[in-house]
Structures are given as structure tokens and as C-alpha cells.
Amino acid sequence: MKNLEELKQIREKVRKNLEMRSGDFGVKIIVCLGTCGIAAGARQTMNKLADLVAQSNRSDIVISTTGCAGFCEQEPMIKVQEKGKEPVTYGHVDVAAAEEIFNKHVLKGQIVEKYLFSKGE
Amino acid sequence: MKTIADHLFDILENSVNAKSSKVIVKISFNNNLFCCQIIDNGIPTILENITDPFVTSRKTRKVGLGLPLLKATAESTGGYLNLALSCKGRGTRLEFVVNMKHIDARPFGDLSSVFSDILRSWREVDFELFINKSNEVNGNKILDTAELKKSLGINTLDDNEILDYVKKHVKEELINIGIDNQFGIMLN
Numbered sequence: 001m002k003n004l005e006e007l008k009q010i011r012e013k014v015r016k017n018l019e020m021r022s023g024d025f026g027v028k029i030i031v032c033l034g035t036c037g038i039a040a041g042a043r044q045t046m047n048k049l050a051d052l053v054a055q056s057n058r059s060d061i062v063i064s065t066t067g068c069a070g071f072c073e074q075e076p077m078i079k080v081q082e083k084g085k086e087p088v089t090y091g092h093v094d095v096a097a098a099e100e101i102f103n104k105h106v107l108k109g110q111i112v113e114k115y116l117f118s119k120g121e
Numbered sequence: 122m123k124t125i126a127d128h129l130f131d132i133l134e135n136s137v138n139a140k141s142s143k144v145i146v147k148i149s150f151n152n153n154l155f156c157c158q159i160i161d162n163g164i165p166t167i168l169e170n171i172t173d174p175f176v177t178s179r180k181t182r183k184v185g186l187g188l189p190l191l192k193a194t195a196e197s198t199g200g201y202l203n204l205a206l207s208c209k210g211r212g213t214r215l216e217f218v219v220n221m222k223h224i225d226a227r228p229f230g231d232l233s234s235v236f237s238d239i240l241r242s243w244r245e246v247d248f249e250l251f252i253n254k255s256n257e258v259n260g261n262k263i264l265d266t267a268e269l270k271k272s273l274g275i276n277t278l279d280d281n282e283i284l285d286y287v288k289k290h291v292k293e294e295l296i297n298i299g300i301d302n303q304f305g306i307m308l309n
Contacts, residue, residue, distance in 0.1 A: 006286070007272055007273065010273065010282050010283060010286055011272075011273045011274065011275075013280075013282045014273060014275060014280045014282055014283060017280050017281075017282070033134065033242060034134075035131050035134075035185075035186045035187045035190070036186075038122065038127050038130060038131045039122050039123075039127065039190075043127070043130060043234070043238055046238070046241070046242075047234070047238070047241075050241060050281065051281075054281045063241075065242040065243075067134075067138070068179075068182075070181065070182065
């Protein structure tokens, strides 16, 4: 299944990455990954966000997934939750939108009106 | 769904939502027929008429589209979808077959990304992937996340290094049996 050398190298890199991660989160990004989200391309959105998080070198941004939120026409949807602030939900978040929201909201705290769906729970 | 990969990810989510701790996926591709079996150990809530879109285990609404859409995709190419309780009493066994040569077949999409995505989304569930070449009774085990966690000495595999490794490894094995991103390649 795997060769031992490759695995050992990966293990070292992973150990270093894990050490970087702090216990608490600063920003949580929740991606809707129900059937409607998947059909609308939410997997690509999630992977784009994961790449952006890796590039940002920040250890306090966490991505998690949830099921359908009930607003299927708005998919892909993501919720950005900064610690201590009310969560913000965005709709129609394709790969380009994900990048914009990440750079403006997740990194700098500015809400992106263009994709805004709702504020609060 | 636009691709078989999206369907597969969606259906695996059903297993996770049924509280499976282990999900086994078996894939084969012979004579343009893509056959996939998913065996989980979750607790199914309803099985009768489950491919009816108005029968669902969801509580907040009355429509569940994952299975009906997959069934439609499979049947539109002359294939099928079967779902039954596993013989051990807990868990279900789902099998679907798609004829990739049919004019209405959806493309595979990036099947390997399904396996990195499931590890990213559901950290506590373990998955095994078997790939079956033609004429084999039992497939080769390509991925075993429980074993991988043990070898790496960690609890979750959602690190980007590992996910890239898993994706690359699965992609190589899929190409070996003729599964690409489109409709499959002819092997000698």
C-alpha cells in the first residue's frame, strides 16, 4: 500500500505541522457539504479554502463541514465565525468567491457584502 | 451531480451520518462497467423505499436526494443501485453499477479527491479502499486509514501533506485499472 520511506518523511512533516497548531481557534470556517452543496461544487470550495489556510501559515483557522442548511438555492454556502463575533453566512461561494472571502474576511475581518447571506445564527 | 466522484462522496456521507466507525469501499472497472460497493457499520434508520426522494432520515425536511439521484445516474446508463442490510445485522451494503460507455454516463471526475475529501471532512471515521482488477475475487487493499494512522502515530489524517499523499496514491491505483477523470481509458 505505501512505502516506508515515503511514510517516514511524511511523518516528520506532519509532526512539525501539528506542533504549529494551537488548541484554540481564531476563525472557524464551516462549509455546507450536503447533497445540494456537493452538487453545487462545495467540495471545490472547501479544498480551495484548505489550500488558502495552508498558504496563510496561520495555525488558528479551522475548517469544518456540516450538512444542508435548508437554503439549497444559495449553495455553496460557508459560515465564517470569528472568535467573539457573531457568525456570518455567505451564499453562492464558488472558488473565486472563497478566495475573496478568505482574503478579506478571514484574514482581515472585513465582511464581503457581495456574497453576504445573513449575519448571526 | 456532475460527476461519479460527487455521487460517491455524497453517498459516503450517508454512512458517516449513520454513525459508522468503519466504511469499506470496493471499486472495479471492467468492460466499461464501473462497479462500486460500500459496506458500512452504521445504524440505518429506514431502508424501505429509501430511494424514494420523499423517504429520508432527515428530521428538518422531508426530502432526501442523495440516493434517488445516484439511482437515477446509475439507471440512466443501464446500471443499477442496490441497498440492503449487512448480514451481520448492523450496517448496510450498497452497490451501484454505471456503464461508462453509455451516452448518458456522467464522467468519473476526480475520484481520488473523494478520498482526500472524506479524510478532511470526517476525521473520526476510518475508511478502507479495495480496488479489484478483472478476474479477481478479492481486490487489493489500496488504502486503510486506521493502519495509516498507526504507521504515522497520529489520530487524524487531515494534514495537507497526508491528504496529498493519499490522493496521489489512490489516483495512481485508479489509473492502473483505467479510471481517469472522464469516461475511462482502454487498457490492453
